[in-house]
Amino acid sequence: MxxxxxxxxxxxxxxxxxxxxxxxxxxxxxxxxxxxxxxxxxxxxxxxxxxxxxxxxxxxxxxxxxxxxxxxxxxxxxxxxxxxxxxxxxxxxxxxxxxxxxxxxxxxxxxxxxxxxxxxxxxxxxxxxxxxxxxxxxxxxxxxxxxxxxxxxxxxxDETSIKERFGVEQNKLVDFWALAGDKTNDIPGVKGIGTKSAQQIVNNYNSIEQAAVDESLSSSIKAKLAANMDMYVISKHLVSLRTDINLGFSLKQLRLN
The missing domain is CATH 3.40.50.1010 (5'-nuclease)
Structure with missing residues (x-):
């Protein structure tokens, strides 16, 4: 097996x-x-x-x-x-x-x-x-x-249920939460950027940095990104799970009898 x-x-x-x-x-x-x-x-x-x-x-x-x-x-x-x-x-x-x-x-x-x-x-x-x-x-x-x-x-x-629930692709979830914030965990996100604006940004751009310099993006959204990029970075750290923790045990120790 x-x-x-x-x-x-x-x-x-x-x-x-x-x-x-x-x-x-x-x-x-x-x-x-x-x-x-x-x-x-x-x-x-x-x-x-x-x-x-x-x-x-x-x-x-x-x-x-x-x-x-x-x-x-x-x-x-x-x-x-x-x-x-x-x-x-x-x-x-x-x-x-x-x-x-x-x-x-x-x-x-x-x-x-x-x-x-x-x-x-x-x-x-x-x-x-x-x-x-x-x-x-x-x-x-x-x-x-x-x-x-x-x-x-x-x-x-799965990816389909993710898109239906959040309105973004799975690989954009972390950026979406970092922008929109997460009230359940008191993660701030970018001030003034709500769910719809966050969806627009992550669905239309490859990165937040690209969105921030695009002339066609709403000037009010660009201003919010420029003024609160530090909170975006902080929020992105908070919503990202670590995958590098030193655990101190091996898979063998988790084997079921």
Whole structure:
């Protein structure tokens, strides 16, 4: 059997399952957490079956990634994790490990960067991988060896769904987000450039630099680009996932029994 790597964005999966279970009637928080842990474990088993994975890992977030130091307002408006869930994370990790999947929690790095690094390293060795997440940040990395699966919608995301959702080609996503910003993560983008203007720029030009010097581009858009190019660069760094993190473990250690 050819190796296939299953990469689970652990908190992405857990928080969405928790959000549903927290709205159900339970006798106690403890009972709710037990139910939620069981559902997460069930999801992991289903993912192992449907992906035909030979190797698997569920990655959690570290404390503070480089993005928080690089840009002080990164995710500053995001609601904190519910305390009940935060206190129960050890139970979720144990539930995932019982399925045979390795659990990894870096000290500082975000799960997205760890997963992107693993997928990138695997693809360089012509090993396929499935990323399980609803986070749009993985979409630019879809390719012959990397697929992204939405467990809740039960579908694999592709270039067609990307174009329908964002109005730009997959290879223009990073520039699009760097221009338009990303409110969910408090990434600023270029002040005054909204979704439509960002789509126009990335769809009509090979680069932002080319757009900035084109005489036919709207003078107001050119002025905004000229005045806020530093925020475009900062935003592009923030929306780009790292693929070069030193992980400290090998693919062999992720093999399923």
């Amino acid at each position: 050819k190796p296939h790597l299953l990469l689970i964005d652990a908190l992405n999966l857990i928080r969405r399952i928790y959000a549903v279970d927290a709205n159900q009637k339970h006798h106690s928080d403890e009972q709710m957490i037990q139910t939620c842990c069981a559902r997460v474990a069930h999801a992991c088993k289903k993912l192992l079956d449907t992906s035909n994975a030979t190797h698997a890992i569920a990655v959690f977030d570290g404390d503070k990634s480089w993005r928080y130091h690089f840009y002080k307002d990164y995710k500053h408006s995001r609601a904190p994790m519910p305390q009940v869930l935060k206190d129960a994370l050890l139970h979720f990790k144990a539930a995932i490990e019982e399925t045979g999947i390795v659990v990894f929690e870096p000290i500082n790095d975000e799960a997205d960067d760890i997963i992107a690094t693993l997928a990138f390293k695997a693809s360089n060795n012509q090993i396929t991988s499935t990323v399980v997440s609803t986070d749009k940040g993985f979409l630019p990395y879809i390719g012959p060896y990397i697929t992204v699966y939405d467990y809740f919608k039960k579908l694999y995301l």
